[in-house]
Amino acid sequence: MSRFGVRPNRELGQNFLADDNILGVIGRTAELTADDVVLEVGGGLGILSEFLAQRTAHVHVVEMDRRLEPVLADALSSYPNASLVLKDIMDVDLEQLYPGPSKMVANLPYGVAVPAIVRTISELPTLELWCVMVQREIADRLAAVPRTKSYGIPSVIAQLSCEVQIVRPISRSVFQPAPRVDSALVRLRRTAPAADPSLRALVRDAFAHRRKALARSLQISRDSSQLRTDARAALEQMGHPPDERAERLAPEEFVELAKRLEVFS
Numbered sequence: 001m002s003r004f005g006v007r008p009n010r011e012l013g014q015n016f017l018a019d020d021n022i023l024g025v026i027g028r029t030a031e032l033t034a035d036d037v038v039l040e041v042g043g044g045l046g047i048l049s050e051f052l053a054q055r056t057a058h059v060h061v062v063e064m065d066r067r068l069e070p071v072l073a074d075a076l077s078s079y080p081n082a083s084l085v086l087k088d089i090m091d092v093d094l095e096q097l098y099p100g101p102s103k104m105v106a107n108l109p110y111g112v113a114v115p116a117i118v119r120t121i122s123e124l125p126t127l128e129l130w131c132v133m134v135q136r137e138i139a140d141r142l143a144a145v146p147r148t149k150s151y152g153i154p155s156v157i158a159q160l161s162c163e164v165q166i167v168r169p170i171s172r173s174v175f176q177p178a179p180r181v182d183s184a185l186v187r188l189r190r191t192a193p194a195a196d197p198s199l200r201a202l203v204r205d206a207f208a209h210r211r212k213a214l215a216r217s218l219q220i221s222r223d224s225s226q227l228r229t230d231a232r233a234a235l236e237q238m239g240h241p242p243d244e245r246a247e248r249l250a251p252e253e254f255v256e257l258a259k260r261l262e263v264f265s
Contacts, residue, residue: 016044017107017133018176023051029167029187030105030131032056039101039127041089041116042109043068046075052105053079060097064088089116100126107133107175114138114154121161122194130162130188139166139184151247152210156203159251160195162188199258206246206254213243227261234260 026048032038036056043049043063052059053076062085063072069086076082085092089112104120104127113134120127134142137150143164144150158164170183195203205221206214215235219228232242234257240248249257 015107015109015175015179017047017174018045019174020047020051022170022174023048025168025185026105026131026133027051027055029185030103030129032103032105036103037099037101037126039097039104039106039120039124041104041106041112043072043075043084044107046072048105048107049082050075050079053082057081058083058099060085060101062087062089062092088112090119094120094123097124100124102126102128104130104132106131110135110138114141117142117188118154118157121158121188121190122200125193128190130186132186132188133170133183134186135179136169136182136184139186142186142188146248146250148247153204153207156207156251156254157195157200158188160199160255161190161192163191164188195255196258198263199255202258202261202263203246203254206249210245210247212245214246214249215242215244217246230261231257 032052032055034055034057038052038056038059040049040052040059040061043061049059049061049072058081060083061072061076064087066086069084072084076084101124108116113132117130117132120130140150141152141154142158143166144152144155165187167185167187170185172179172182175183205218207217208221209217212220215228215231218231219225235244236242237260238253238256
């Protein structure tokens with residue numbers, strides 16, 4: 001960092017990976033092979049980027065902080081199989097990434113972690129596995145089961161398409177600066193195509209008003225009393241109380257609810 005005069009930007013949630021001892025764990029968790037095409041979101045100082053470039057067919061490094069361009073350009077200068085995209089991952093045209101990524105391996109900044117995972121599940125059908133370092137709170141949300149405090153929209157959306165596993169905690173000492181919160185290494189393995197957009201919308205609306213029953217939340221979100229009536233009836237048919245809350249339904253039950261409500265586009 002001193003060589004290029006770079007300081008982490010806390011507003012961007014930057015905690016750079018600075019200890020290469022964790023790289024072997026990441027590589028094994030990501031099940032890296034020489035044929036993999038990897039998407040890395042948040043290149044930081046390029047430590048993980050170099051590791052990936054040395055072991056895979058291609059790595060797409062996406063970094064939104066243009067101050068890091070010289071750092072990453074230097075780190076990747078010896079690797080013709082690496083490409084650098086200086087954009088926010090939410091603004092990248094994922095379909096234009098060539099070759100198409102098969103895995104995502106990244107140290108994800110807090111603010112973009114959930115949106116990036118959800119978007120890549122939906123828009124990159126070629127992705128088969130995600131190996132990401134995230135704050136422990138986000139890891140818990142992705143892997144949460146029904147009837148727990150952490151269970152919500154990210155849990156359902158991720159688990160509709162992926163098997164989610166919290167692999168291990170990550171020491172704060174591997175980051176520079178050391179974060180004030182705990183982190184974890186999470187692996188998602190695709191088990192199904194991305195959920196239909198209308199199903200994802202149903203999930204979002206069902207959780208939109210967490211203190212209210214699922215049917216009431218749908219009514220408020222979509223301004224439809226009939227939908228509330230239909231949702232109550234559908235829940236009863238599924239063996240749930242009519243005033244069941246969204247956090248008590250498993251991901252597959254949202255699929256069943258969507259079918260009963262005929263919300264698929």
